[in-house]
Amino acid sequence: MADKKSKKVRGRTPMPHQEAAERAHNFGEVALGYSREQALIEAERCLQCKKPLCREGCPVNIDIKGFIGALVDDDLHGAYDIIRKTNSLPAVCGRVCPQENQCEGMCVLGKKHEPVAIGRLERYVADAFMAESACEEVTDLDTCALTRADRKVACIGSGPASLTVAGYLAGRGLKVDVYEALHEPGGVLIYGIPEFRLPKTVVAREIDGLKKLGVTFHTNWVGGRTITIQDLFEQGYDAVFVGVGAGLPRFLGVPGENLVGVFSANEYLTRVNLGRAYDFPNHDTPAYRGRHVVVLGAGNVAMDAARTALRMDAKSVTIVYRRTEEEMPARKEEITHAVEEGVRLSCLCGPVLFHGDNQGRLKAMTVQKMRLGEPDDSGRCAPVCIEGETEQLKCDMAIIAVGTRPNPILLEATPELELTRWGYIAADPETCETSIPNVFAGGDIVTGAATVISAMGAGRRAAAEIAKRLL
């Protein structure tokens, strides 16, 4: 372990990557993961602080010091068990969490040097454990037997929030049934985040683990349509968790937005990920193959859409954003990866108009030049139009990634469910209970589009409360 007093602190162990030039043309994973040696070297950088701050930065409160300590002792199983105690999807989180704002953001080493690469270590532990011991390890735990088979819980939606609820409760012997509207469980992890960042096999493995814990997944069941919350109680469920995400895409409201060639990021990514359109025509779902692609927005979703378009053989991909690179909401790492792969950033530009040809196909768009003004409510500088300065960009495909709204299906079918003034479900911050007793909600449908780990955090709080009531 690194000595606090030693003057020389080693830098972070770099993550091996697929070369940018190569990976821009395939869907293979970009970050390849640490080897055992790399993981040990990195683990040894941890100072094992008396009062570790990193843990406070973790929304699901992983005992980070503990698992890294076990890793240093070469106890892979021990490390995995520690993580699994509070995090049911470590292989996912190790890949997609914004650690720089969470655990790593709090790491003491980060004050003067680079923080310990906690996310990479988490991923290593999950991957290495899975490769070695597979899922039997998880299921052999005696806690997995159905201790209270008379009590059952339903989850609506199967994103990270519901998966966490399912894992937590099934691990404590409750019967959990998950109802998912799409044909594949996993939520955004399956239909949104692309293969090159989060391979489907990783998600499938986590879901298999839950199945082995006795969780049943019912796909093609739409909450509010195929089954309502009331139906669930009538069928004998003792509690219902709602984790339906915030999937309805926003559009810009700019003329020409419905031209052929203009898509929401959700549509594009769903076609490519859930529909496997990258393998068309071996898979039937097609995706539009734009040659000159413009992406509007600069969050993680925009980066994923842009990098996907590159891999679908676009000649050029340009991100159009109203502010500057500094303000981009995407993770720095994702922006860097995108730029390395050849995505162009066109900052201080706002969309004004889409132009179509005589067949209704997109051929160009006009953008308005902006400059940064005073900071707005969000604390970021508000973009201000520079009067009269516009530019035309040639493009045959535009992908709109400017956020989402709550999906109305379940909410309309459940009028007694109280909503916030933004239309999301109002839930108690501590227990996640909604205005309907024993109905809990968490994840994006409560907070609006957020992160995997915050959805999981809500799932944990809800599950803890459900367990308290039912066990």
Add this chain to the structure above:
Amino acid sequence: MGYKIVKKAELIPGQTTMMVIEAPQVAKKAKPGNFVMLRVSETGERIPLTIADCDREAGTVTIVYLVVGKTTAEMNTLKEGGEFLDVCGPLGRPTHIEKSGTVVCVGGGTGIAAMHHIAKGHVEAGNRVIAIVGARSKNLLLFCSELSSFCPELRIATDDGSEGHKGFVTEVLQEILETEDEIAEVVAIGPVPMMEAVCRVTLPFKVKTTVSLNSIMVDGIGMCGACRCTVGGKTLFACVDGPEFDGHKVDFAELRTRLWQFREQEEESMEKFSQECQCHGR
């Protein structure tokens, strides 16, 4: 777990097929105007089809489809007793049905099947229903006997005059609008040009006209916006805000263009399927 095909009937061989599929949870909730998303196999595409009928007791839903491309052609190779991998529903807002007086239900082509379910709903609600069905020729008419079993006023139009009025459904509709006193609503389901023509006919009579839009869909649950259309100048999602809309407000030209978005890939897919299908068949 698949969804079993308990009955399959080629209503018009090689062109239009009816299937009765076991999906009790969908049948239990299905209402006229709802649709399902279904998928044939692991590599298949999700496609939307209207629920043309349902039997709660038997736990089945009926679909009627026109073979237009890869998925519908592949569906035609499925046999009675075979299975769909996925059937999801009931989706979309159901038809708004209340006791309102006289309702004219217009159906064209495969749309007749979907219209029949809605007409039935209106009859059950106590409305007088005048049904108009149209096809190119007599042998392409569908669901006439089912319709006449509950709807005494069934009018037929064929392009070639082989049955009923010679000409389009719109001509029959025009005549009804001119002769009948109070028409509460006209419902039109069928090919886009037909629905558009119906709206043109009803506009001067200021009769409420409902159409069902068949825009391209991906998820069918409001998560992608593929199905968006312009209605009354606003962008709406056919799968969650529709699929039925006020026909006088729909931008049909936009709908037509958007339906052709993926033409090249659809052709490629169909081409590949026909080649593979031929070598297997022989």
